[in-house]
Amino acid sequence: YRRAWRIVELADHPAVGICLDSFHMLSRGHDPAGIADIPGDRIFFVQLADAPLLTMDVLSWSRHHRLFPGEGGFDLADFTARVVAAGYTGPWSLEVFNDTFRQTDPRRTALHARRSLRWLEDAVARIAPDATADRPDIAMLPDSAAPSDVDFVEITAEDTSAVEELLAQLGFTPRGRHRTKPVTLWTAGEARVILNEQHARGRAPRLAAIGFEVDDAEAVDLRLHDLRVPRAYRRTYAREERLDGAVAPDGTEVYWAQAADEGDPAWVREFEHGEPPRESPILAVDHISLTQPWQVVEESTLFYTAGFALSLDSRTEVPGPEGLVESRVLTAPNGAIRIPLNVAPPILAERGSERVLPQHAAFRCADVRALARAARARGFQPLTMPANYYDDIAARFDLSDAFVDELRELHLGYDRDAAGEYLHFYTETLGEVFLEFVERVGDYSGFAAGTAPVRLTAQRGR
CATH class of the missing domain: 3.20.20.150 (Divalent-metal-dependent TIM barrel enzymes)
Structure with missing residues (x-):
């Protein structure tokens, strides 16, 4: 030039x-x-x-x-x-x-x-x-900081009873049914899972919505309005908390609410006749993994970065039984929000079956081995990891025989880098969604990319 x-x-x-x-x-x-x-x-x-x-x-x-x-x-x-x-x-x-x-x-x-x-x-x-300064055609968007935490994840289905059974096995507490809607709330630690049967006729379980806690809900609302993002609508009755929301390019509804100074957010009080929260090794939502149709992943990236001030942290490709899965991770500066966006291999798009690649929510635990044992005692069956996976990680990480035997017994995955370790297990897939439970040791910040191909293969065999 x-x-x-x-x-x-x-x-x-x-x-x-x-x-x-x-x-x-x-x-x-x-x-x-x-x-x-x-x-x-x-x-x-x-x-x-x-x-x-x-x-x-x-x-x-x-x-x-x-x-x-x-x-x-x-x-x-x-x-x-x-x-x-x-x-x-x-x-x-x-x-x-x-x-x-x-x-x-x-x-x-x-x-x-x-x-x-x-x-x-x-x-x-x-x-x-x-x-x-003298260019009115170049103006800032309304200020809004990145979300401070995940407020909830929502799973929608015509019948959520199978998900309820799974959550009970994993130690979540049923906090009650919404006073006006066919919606129930389950919690463990700071993690909140909403099960919604409203307007879900014929639908298998799917991860339909996520909620963010924000420091200034009005500012986020103004920012999304200025960006002309499509809004999500939910009927709200008198004496119910209003939840503002937008529709992401892949169809996921994303809501935001003012972060509570302490304790549960105000909307939790709308759920009645439940049990009081009990102690659990589950601490909070760790990350939410969303499958993206190939034609919207760039638009989705812009939706979260421009609308919610998340940043693109990393990109990678994970081999799977149908081909490479592209994954890009969006994060908040404080690390409380982690959203991997995964694009199904082209062959699935050609078949019109991107959702063969299920979505999932992962929950951070203080002791994932203790959780796995307690859940098994309540009848839980994890996703079965193949035997040769444990031969591989024993060789890659020079682990003791006793530790590998424990991982194998509990069907746990394992990863390690210079910053720390990652232990985790998966549930079986229900409809279009599964859950993951993770323990991060030290400053490990990844997602066990080495385990993902094994998981994809195990899920494909179901």
Whole structure:
């Protein structure tokens, strides 16, 4: 672009200007600082695209992997802020080429694009307040911090009795039935599971909604409204707590409520005739793993990052019996929110069966081995791990025979890295959902990616 600007300078004609393209500049590692040398009135056009950071042929990267702002690895906010600071006031073009947008509904894509530009406006206004002070077209979104914790997970089904039996075996406490709806609440520690039979005729169990605790519910509501995110509706009667919600691109409903200063949130009081909470080795929700149809995963990433200030922590690919499962992890700064978004292998999409890859909620435990033994005494049967899995981890981690025998007996998975250890077990899949129970030792922050292929294979055999 420096050479292009030199040509414009030499031409020295008011009808000759320069077009700046974020993809071509940032994909080649060019420093955008030189934009400051270009007068704003000589920048005639700006093309914007984000992209994942890949090592590949630039032409293929350009034609198949461009993303909307905020979805990739480029510092697009910095690039855009420099263009604004140079004095550019012309049009901004989204030059996004990828295989998804060529196959999806253009109206939905347009709304997705608008949301990404609104995110970019906010990011630029925050990092370049001087350059945007006199630009009413570049405004910040309403402030809202990332959620402070998971409020609840909700499983919906026409008949939730099988899930109730499972939760009882695992030591959850039935806290009662909602006073006006066919909905029950089960809790263990700070973990809350809602079982909802309303409007679920013919549905097998599925993870239908999640709730976040936030420090300023009104600010989150204003932010989501400004982003024009579709809203979730639930009928609320007098003397019932209002829960604001939005619909994520994959159809999951996401709610937020003001965090309680202490104890249970206010909405828990709407559940009656239950048992008082009892002690449990289960502490809280550890993470929520959501399966994404291939055509919405980028949109979902933007939904959580722009709407709830989560950040994209990592990307990985996990081998499974049907092919590679792409997984990307979204997290809150305090680590209390962890949401892996998993994309089913293409062969499942071709069959129209992405949901063959079930969703799940994982619960953090103080002692997962004690939980596994207590649950077994109540009749619980975990997902059976194959015998050769334990031969493999014994060799990989140099574990004692006694410890491996205990893992094998309880069908526990195991992982370890430099920061700590991870012990966990899975339930059998009910409908489209299963549960996981985990113990993190030390500062382990992963998700046992080495166990996931074994789990996927074991589930496929059921």
